[in-house]
Amino acid sequence: MWKIVKQIARAGLVTEPAPFATAAEDSPQAVERIQREILDILGQALAIRQVDAGSCNGCELEIHALNNPYYNLEGLGIRFVASPRHADMLLVTGPVSRNMEMALRRTYDATPEPRLVVAVGDCGCTGGIFGESYATCGAVANVLPVDVTVPGCPPPPLAIMRGILSAVRRRR
Numbered sequence: 001m002w003k004i005v006k007q008i009a010r011a012g013l014v015t016e017p018a019p020f021a022t023a024a025e026d027s028p029q030a031v032e033r034i035q036r037e038i039l040d041i042l043g044q045a046l047a048i049r050q051v052d053a054g055s056c057n058g059c060e061l062e063i064h065a066l067n068n069p070y071y072n073l074e075g076l077g078i079r080f081v082a083s084p085r086h087a088d089m090l091l092v093t094g095p096v097s098r099n100m101e102m103a104l105r106r107t108y109d110a111t112p113e114p115r116l117v118v119a120v121g122d123c124g125c126t127g128g129i130f131g132e133s134y135a136t137c138g139a140v141a142n143v144l145p146v147d148v149t150v151p152g153c154p155p156p157p158l159a160i161m162r163g164i165l166s167a168v169r170r171r172r
Helices: 002-011 028-042 058-065 101-110 121-126 157-171
Strands: 046-052 078-080 089-093 116-120 136-138 148-150
Touching: 028 157, 046 058, 046 101, 046 157, 058 089, 058 121, 058 157, 089 101, 089 121, 089 157, 116 121, 116 157, 121 148, 148 157
Parallel strands: 046 078, 046 089, 089 116, 116 148
Antiparallel strands: none
16 A cells, blocks of 8 residues: 555646637637527526437537536526436437437437437537448437537537527527
8 A cells, every 4th residue: 555655646646737728719708608698598497308329428528517617507597307308408419329219219209399409429410430330320310300410529518508509599
């Protein structure tokens, strides 16, 4: 045990510095502007059901980042729900695997009208590196009607917020 403690003491804290927002779009002001616009449009809560249709979990990590205090989706009235029956929007990630195709359709059918579908990540938008094969149906649009796509591998949380905002704008 002492050997491990000595190694920790020698190495010190090994972390990366916080990322610095270089682009004007990634600044805290841009996040606040998008948050205000979402609040103005919604005026009420938005319930999102996130569905992993076969992804590598990169997009899920970015979606989970939306719940941290920096982006504060809960404070905007946007929350993630466990049941599609309580959802207004489906946030789908990954290429739709053949094993998830029927489950995704059932989730879509269980979501009450008017429902929105947002495909997140390159895999959800186009099938990504997996494409369409014996194991996958490819893009989410091959299985469900998609309202908005958010490209990126994985897309940053701000891009996902923009996708949610554009889907909500369409519903207006």
